[in-house]
Amino acid sequence: MKAKRSSKLFLIISLMFVMVITACSNNNGGNNAPAAPATNAPSNNTPANNNGTNAAAPEELTLPITEETTQLDMWLLGDPMFRGASYNEKPSFATMQERTNIEINWVMGSGANGPEAFNLLMASGQIPDMVLYTAMITEGPKYGQQGAFAPLTDYINQYAPNFKRILDENPDVRRLITSADGEIYHFPNLNLDEYLMVQMFPQIRQDWLEKLSLEEPKTTEDWYNVLKAFKEQDPNGNGQSDEIPFVSVNLQTMFKIFGPAFGTDWEFYLDNGQVKFGPIEPEYKEAIGYLNKLYSEQLIDPNYLVDTEFKFLTEKVTNDRAGAWIGWAGSYMRSFTDLMADHPSFEIVGTEPPAGPNGDQRFAFHAWPVTNLGIAISAQSDNIVEAVKWLDFQYSEEGIMLNNFGVEGVSYEVVDGYPTFNDAVFNNPDGLSATESLLAYTIGGGQWATVQDPRYAEQYDIEAAIEAKNKVSPFVDYDVSLPPFTFSTEQNDIITPILADIRTYRDEFANAMVMGNRPVDDFDSFVEQIKGMGIDRVLEVYQEAYDNYMSVE
Amino acid sequence: MSTNVADKKNPGKALPISKRSNRRMMFREIVKNRSLYIMLIPVILYFVLFQYKPMYGAIIAFKDFNPFVGVWDSKWVGFKHFEQFFESYYFWRILRNTILISLYQLIFAFPAAIILALLLNEVRSMVFKKVVQSISYLPHFISLVVVCGMIIDFLQPDGIINRMLLSVGLIEQPINFLIQSQWFRTIFVGSGIWQGVGWSSIIFLAALAGINPSLYEAAVVDGAGRWKQMWHITLPGLMPTIVILLIINIGNFMVVGFDKIILLYNPSTYETADVIGSFVFRRGIVEANYSFTAAVGLFNSVINFALLIIVNQIARKKAEASLW
Known part of the structure; x- marks a missing residue:
């Protein structure tokens, strides 16, 4: 009797399951059905089709953009250094809201795991009106072709006079943001001044060089000798051989500096218009061999694979143990100098990229006129035109000033026609660093879809950094570096799985050879393996995409 | 409907x-x-x-x-994504690593909790017992990120473990544990025991409390010592719990906590550290390749499901304790 009852019970419960499950899946169908046409609609229905105007000059941007206050959502990764409650507190955005009558609702992703947060947002399929992301240059075209972001070419032609002017004047910019299907899917952060092209560069302790009567290293041989001296001659004078001559947080960064000296690169580069993959070329072996020599003599941080965070590097520098590293002008050079203000002699100098045994000398850590960061507009948005106009405002003279310097009279004054930050930024009464205090006034020209103004960096960089950037910039060679072009969905389908395995293999093998766990002479088997994994197919696709990129007018 | x-x-x-x-x-x-x-x-x-x-x-x-x-x-x-996975260069490696790490966990970590519970059961001083229990639970409540930070700190070339080994004279040069692939599994499973042994022993302690004290009294009357009591009363009393937990553990055999793996591994330890979970993480979340990772996940679940059924069948026949 009891058994019977429980079997009935079981039946009832399973019936409940079935009912709820069918109810749920019905709901699903209901949700999906309207979503599909909605995402397709905007792409078939671009403004050009509506109005028939295509090549005509865009109407000038008139402010305010809308009569009634329009609200737009903007997703972005929160900046942990910003101390306020909302970005609308920043005077720059408050002024923009007054001028354009568009109010932004900020939707903050967690900044700690950028790619995860962004990918999860995209996987949800629910995209806010605008998305700001640090890798939009690749993700914009990728998701744009999948239908997530609105294609913007026609909107730009019609509603974005300021941005269109920049595209017309800088064919490079247009080429760099045009995706493989010929569309534009995002408004990028732009970097049109040569001064801003130099990013991370080698930095070395000038006071250590002086103490040991050494010259600033210029070749790979010089670097070896200098690092050797740092290791052996106790430049920090504490009686122990605790110096770490060259600190890095990964192999890739080191390779980007030393690889080009041997005529190679960490991954892809150009050789007379032909795309090549560094790791399968013989020059790679030489570069790895050189790094292996440094590592085996303990001239490179032996813990570089474990201490992969910036804080470890900072710790080694501020403990007076690090001799040289690769870093930015601001977050490294300036802040290390600030942190070590009490040190009797601490001084950093930036060096030019090392010249190799065959005289190769090239600087690979440079920016492109279009940086990786940008803002895309959701294809589902009801306010694409307003969003385009609002983003176009960011490229107007007024928008550029607001984004780079904040509001005149609040965070900067114009002195002889030059926007000069005032004491609120550079001598902050609360003792904040210039980077932190500026965040209270604007988002910053480098973190936004706008044009970076070099006059910001000129004021922010310390003397030594300005010198270093000028020293390094002649070695930038745009004919060798691979521009950040993008791929079509089909091309991505081919290369993504192959490259994922190849990259894992390369990371493992390159590190093992540098650290001496595998002999450098195994290089040939390493190359063979990468070829076996299908690098030739990848190179074909890259070449195709590069040729396509070069053909954009 | x-x-x-x-x-x-x-x-x-x-x-x-x-x-x-x-x-x-x-x-x-x-x-x-x-x-x-x-x-x-x-x-x-x-x-x-x-x-x-x-x-x-x-x-x-x-x-x-x-x-x-x-x-x-x-x-x-x-089956495109399944084929891609089976043909992947790393398929056999991540499969091997997943199985080995799981196996080591089963061999070392699972009995550790039982042994701790048995030992605690024999302790007479309640104060001592409570102190030991509390200390052994503690790591369970520390966030995994912090635990891994501690593991990394302890295992540095100038960390506490190397210093101890050096001062005892077991090694002459500090070992850089975290970049040598042969150490990875030991570190992973060993630190897992440290993290979890106290917590997992709770359920066994609870089962021990359920054993009828009159059984022990009878055994004492029959002249059984503590060792014999443990062997003939405590262990058989624990057996159903052990079997059930073993079945549940085996049902998760192909799941190795990828979060701890990705916090501890680096390219020089991929060889022994890369498991199905971390592979899925890299492909799925970081590279946004959802279909492929769903295929891998499904493959994993099917194996887990099969293992669960097989072990359950064996247990029902041999140990007369089973999940269903």
């Missing part, structure tokens, strides 16, 4: 005569125990919403999933 109900009803219709009375009895039963059934609702909802409903999403393993056209409208591609 009405057809569904009818279908489900039919098999239960075998005895039409007793149907009505049965149904009335069940109804009465439900009314009588209504508070119990109401309490059951959240649990059922949880399983439906968070366990069964997402299963529908598993079909993206057979599609090229594009979030902007939805699960249903994405293109069917058959």
